[in-house]
Amino acid sequence: MMELKGLRQIAPYVPGAQPKVEEMIKLNTNENAYGPSPKVKAVLESFQTDSLRLYSSLDQAPLRHELGQLLGVNPEQIILGNGSDDILSMAFLAFFNSGEPVLFPDLTYGFYKVWADLYHIPYREIPLNERFELETEDYLLQNGGIVLANPNAPTGIYKPLDELEAIIVANQDVVVIVDEAYINFGGQSALPLLDKYENLFITRTYSKDAALAGLRVGYGIGSPKLMGVIHAVKNSVNPYNVNRLSEEVATAATKDWAYYVETCQRIVETRDWFSGKMAELDFEVLPSKTNFVLVEHARVSAQELFNHLESQHIYVRYFPKTERIANKLRISIGTEEEMQKVLEVIDQYLSTQATL
Ligand SMILES: Cc1ncc(COP(=O)(O)O)c(C=O)c1O
Structure with a gap:
């Protein structure tokens, strides 16, 4: 086949996965746990299709x-x-x-x-x-x-x-x-x-x-x-x-920004509570002012935890190719219920590891 001239070679950005699983806890791309303002729905319902x-x-x-x-x-x-x-x-x-x-x-x-x-x-x-x-x-x-x-x-x-x-x-x-x-x-x-x-x-x-x-x-x-x-x-x-x-x-x-002030505040509270709980489970948690936390466990590898969470349909982000953080997981902050579930799954996994 003829070689094509002029094709660009580039190492692209690799976005977080968007898994197609029905029941999952998706904490891998720092999306917002709460939906958009209710005013958004009203706009969509009255949108003039013809204007497109x-x-x-x-x-x-x-x-x-x-x-x-x-x-x-x-x-x-x-x-x-x-x-x-x-x-x-x-x-x-x-x-x-x-x-x-x-x-x-x-x-x-x-x-x-x-x-x-x-x-x-x-x-x-x-x-x-x-x-x-x-x-x-x-x-x-x-x-x-x-x-x-x-x-x-x-x-x-x-x-x-x-x-x-x-x-x-x-x-x-x-x-x-x-x-x-x-x-x-x-x-x-x-x-x-x-x-x-x-x-x-x-x-x-x-x-x-x-x-x-x-x-x-x-x-x-x-x-x-x-x-x-x-x-x-x-x-x-x-x-x-x-x-x-x-x-x-x-x-x-x-x-409708007042709505978002409230939902962001809920995420901040959940983040701070979750960070404390993770520290109790022997994770090092970097101090976060975002809607995610970067964590590393004292004994269990990021890869193991990532695989286990994935098997439970909990998706988080991990950067195995980036040396300085290869053993850390980045976990977006979901709703309080979601984060409670994540804690339970991690706690259970750690206790099975401890008794091996
Ligand atoms: C630091 C930072 N900047 C910019 C973006 C891009 O966001 P968007 O293109 O969705 O506005 C992201 C998305 O994750 C981000 O983490």
Whole structure:
């Protein structure tokens, strides 16, 4: 067969599995345990099917208006996307073109490295310290931009805002992207820094706090200067990147944010309770400000536990190829009942191991 010229070779991002099992506890992709706001259902029921004949909006003005009110930022400083993956991907294209290496931690959202490779952006992965924290000093060197998830994934660890600000201040000649996918589970947002720093770009998603992972809506917030550049990229890739249905649903969800404040608080409480219980079972639990925890047992391997949980239709995430966390499991926080069941299954398994 003739060899084809020009085919791209790339090691892609590997998303968490989406098992097709009817009765399962799915704790492997940090989805929200509680459903979306009831207002979402009402929008879907009254949605004008005929409107799909027309292209979607180019600027999502009503949604940006609602978001601006909720976040206390000028709607002109918000750009919407097809999930925050879309926004992050466009931000890499828009902001990291100096030819100097972009910095991000060795353990962070796996997609950063994939986009850097895909877009031929040089990068340096900076090891987190031995407690899996981000050291401010490591980001005070010459670079072509910085991307940090805060709280970080898959560690769950949050970097206090004053420390994050020190990184932004010291890097005012490049763009610093702060990925706040999990910020509404206990961290303090970098939003108040936006007025001070033109080089700050924050990304957010409706997938985690707003329980709308399947809708695919995310957004970025930044200075007018950054907005001009990222809009030019958006209009060079996919101007209609948010579909009509998603825009209407996300707008309704934003208007009903009080619902989400309550459900996120329930998840935070369940997380803290679950972390304590896991510690009692001899797990080391990294301090999390997200809707997941990264844990390691003192004696039983991650692989064994993963296999056992899977056999009970409990799906969690494990990263056997990532050396520093190869013996850890990342467990999303489900409902209290789900987490109670997970504890029971683990407790039972550990007791059989102890008597062997
Ligand atoms: C740190 C982080 N950023 C961004 C995303 C992307 O989220 P989405 O594309 O669903 O908005 C995720 C998803 O898991 C994530 O963990």
